[in-house]
Amino acid sequence: MASTDQTVLQFFPLSTSLSAKVHPLVIFNICDCFVRRPDQAERVIGTLLGSVLPDGTVDIRNSYVVPHNESSDQVALDIDYHHNMLSSHQKVNPKEVIVGWFSTGFGVTGGSALIHEFYSREIANPVHLTVDTGFTNGEASIKAFVSVNLSLGDQQLAAQFQEIPLDLRMVEAERIGFDILKTTAADKLPTDMEGMEATMERLLALIDDTYKYVDDVVEGRVAPDNTIGRFISDTVSSIPKISPSAFDKLVNDSLQDQLLLLYLSSITRTQLSLAEKLNTAAQIL
């Protein structure tokens, strides 16, 4: 029941702890659709696809925009388009189902309630995602809401949009490398060795930081923090204890394996060029 001594957008915990997780593709898609929207539309609306994970988290994996018309009091959504796109997407990936809908713009407006109602007819508890493309408040706010019915006794009063925690960790984007995805133009894709170099530099920087921290604590410059100390000791002890000779042998063996493979591949290349010369140089007399 809503308590009356606080504002409407009070967050009181839901009976089921619902949270949502968004993949970076969805954000990219929404931004792309927003950039391409028709001139008279202020915002874009579309469907979110994904799945519900066993622990109750809603995993939002894909999205597509649905053309709509919005005036001050009416909202018209192209339902046929929505169903067509849904069936097309499901042909490719039948596991993705509707989990909600998105709209650009800050906060939730009146028209959104109507759209949310439409989507609640499609699935049980749709998630509403707002992506603030206008950057109001000077930051990119991406929020997820579910609607909770406020009722007084038996009567339905209103539907309240409540924010649910949103997990924006972009694991796939990290895999590709934020450098490519952040800039407006990247001249070339980084090669393997460049990536390796960057990674090693970061690792070394991390180790240096850790060293400095430990030194500082030992010398008394920084107050020791037990949790950090425990983390460090866990990390160090997770290195398997191998005697130096065994370790050397391990490293050398691996090195030799790799060298062998390199040798094999060089032989193969030589064979290739030989074979080609023989094949095409043979003249018919």
Add this chain to the structure above:
Amino acid sequence: MATAAPSRSFLQVAATEEAVAPPLRVVQIEGLVILKIIKHCTECSPALVTGQLLGLDVGSVLEVTNCFPFPIREEDEEIEAEGANYQLEMMRCLREVNVDNNTVGWYQSTILGNYQIVELIETFMNYQENIKRCVCIIYDPSKANLGALALKALKLSDSFMELYRNNEFNGEKLREKNLSWVDIFEEIPIKVSNSALVSAFMTELEADSPVNQSDYDRLKLSTNPFMERNMEFLSECMDDLSMEQQKFQFYYRNLSRQQAQQQAWLQKRRAENMARKAAGEEPLPEEDPSNPIFKPLPEPSRLDSYLITNSVSNYCNQINSLAGQSFSRLYLMKALHEN
């Protein structure tokens, strides 16, 4: 994206498009497309999947701005029509939301880089009939586990396409055009572009941690399974290559035997002619097309051996780069351990 000087009218610009299009130098992909391709290929791996690329063809840059995946095809006759329907439906829907409706190629996933098969060439030729410039993007999801973005843009080289169209793959034509197995596929450099909005979002959303997932992937020490599969494929390909070599040897042996037979027959004919001239009769013709030893032997096509050679070289490259990375990792581990 008008790059014409503002003083020329649209009509003039449209008229000057008849000039030969500049060669394709760069493929410009949007981050959105990369993410979509990765998502589709990783979801359906180990199955191989394909999809369509949409975008614009501007000068020497091929811009890819969107893509959509193809559903996995069953081996059924009716599904042909369904596949075409799906494509039309998707393009129509995307057109409604102002996405570029122009097909510029297709993408496909691969396992360890063995994409050089005849079907690829055939698909290229199919596309080439309708679109002036098309490109194929190959993505390898198995390398993503090692922290690399294995994305490549390929195109058939023009000289190869001419040869393929005329279906002549014998040694003479190839020597004439100076075409070797390197020249079949041309790899085009990829540039990535993102809209300003998306880059603003990504800059905000980037986690602050000093190390991210790609670093974890790259520093993994166990690359052995990957290497093993690479070597397996490599040895299979070498087997195929040696089979092709044998075919050629067989052909050459037959050819030289046939030539020896021809020479012998010719000598006999000449001797006969001498005898007949001495006897005052008509000399017999020096050629006899009905004789089976004059039948020209068909030369086996070199296309297969070229493709296999391409695959082998690809595997070798991969092994080389993997081994190089492993070296760095091993040395790093050794140095850190000593500390």
